[in-house]
Amino acid sequence: MTTEITFLSRGTQCAAWHLPARVDALAGSAGRPAVVMAHGFACTRDTGLLGYAEAFADAGIDTLLFDYRGFGASEGTPRQNVSFRRQRQDYHAAIAAARQLPGVDPDRVIVWGTSYSGGHVLAVAAQDPRIAAVISMTPATDGLVTLAHAARRGGIGHLARAISHLGLDVVRALARRAPHHVPVFGLAGSSAMIITTAESIDAITSIAGPTWRNEVCARTALEIGLNRPTTFAGRVSCPVLFQVGSIDSIAPPAAARRSAQKVESGVQLLEYPIDHFDVYEGPWQKQAVGDQLRFLSEILAPQPVSDHDQPSSAIG
Template identity: 45%
Template sequence: MSVRADVRFDSAGVACAAWHFPGVGDGLATAAGRPAVVMAHGLGGTKDSGLEPFATRLAAAGLEVLAFDYRGFGASEGSPRQRVSMAGQLEDYRAAMAAAAALPGVDPRRLVLWGVSLAGGHVLAAAAGRDDVAAVVSLTPLVDGLAAGRHALASHSPASIVRSTVAGLHSRAGRVPVTMPIVGRLGETAALTLPGLYEDYTALAGPTWVNEVDAAVGLKLGGHRPGRLAKHVRCPMLVQIADFDRSAPPHAAAKAAVKGRAEVRHYPCDHFDVWPGKEWFEAAVAHQVRFLGRHLATDRSTVDRNENAF
């Protein structure tokens, strides 16, 4: 098993915290080094909340992995805390890419961008137009804020949407951010309140995770449309879609996948059912290992091992 090490890197003057999982074996290595995965969480997520099982499996397949916290979240510095800035998170992701490229033994021209949910959209924007990105993995991605808003209207009660919107307007208008829970139970005011999501999210929660987010996040999502940039991604892409996803619209992910000429994997489940401890985790991580093995391996025997590993 890969043993992780603590790493810190600078993003626009803010110290971001990360874990480095060293790759095992040289099956994916060249004279320039191993490929490196840059891994980030979704809305309000922290690296200690479910990312490690993905990271260790990818490291065991021969990839260096850097999983990090955005500014203002988890073990990273930055204030205000718990505020989601789309531009800021993308800046942090790009800074993490530079940090991963500088790790010992890494081939800086073979970066792999890995993102889930909100970060599943960030990786499309971060990869667009770059030649140092060798592959992209986008897991149950949120790639279109307008589509996500319509998706929420169809599944949330009008009262819960009104309460969240009012809180967001107060936060945007005031000097001090107004916060609300990231996830709550049905009938509560929170960013996510559909039945079962509270249990699913909190089951993943690590010690640095805080169930709190700036309430203005919902007002920012409408203009967040990284799926439009998928056509500018030049490398192989894997898009993993939960067909019954109540949080990130699956049809929007499918459209982005077509634009990016991606390999697509479908899972008959909801948003959190591809996470560790859930029914579709093993399939999702196995597909990631196989995809990356095919596109990053330096010889056929490595491809065969990865194809037969699960």
């Protein structure tokens, strides 16, 4: 069963799906664990994530899968504007909402992210020491590295086009006019924010849900280089699972490996011979979610109550 719920993030209503745990295998004395999930750069909850949420619910984990402000079914303006600061705020608001769900243990909340949000969850967990675990899948952990990688793929022409579109959008914002959008994904020579291959474009469009739009505010380019969640990795105190595509053409795998090395304890780094969008359907999706469930089962298994913890019987 999937229930539509809403929560407020900085006064703006965000839309989410709540999938209650379908078994009590991981329930403890304080309640069930919960996973809080959101998508990556300019994507929506209906684009390739429901299979992960269903698997968590089947394993006994409540799941909250939400849209950021300005995306999908959530409210907020401007639409299609990627702000890593706002998206992290939305994660914190979603976590607060998950902790209020009936039967959820507020101290066993896991944050799950992929691509751009695979970086967000590192920052969020560093800021919230109550987070029980982090899953960071095909993560973009260093905006400077991602920006340099994108510049190499697109060349000088792409950089010049990006600056031109960015300037136009900034002028429109200052004039309080509607944003100027560019495509999120496109081929070399296009005005897209992310230059990629025809295969990758086919992969994302094949899983795209009805609310996903291949467009983003051009001003987003201003923030990409400033988004460096790797700087938070050393402050994460809970267990972290990194899942890295060794041939990822969008999120450089070397940056993710360096971020994993900064986590002081409880880190697992798994690599797969895959590109960025291979984890959203097919055999690699099954492999990725299976590894996530194994990771979580070790962390979330209810602890047996010892004789010392049992209440004493009354005498007499």
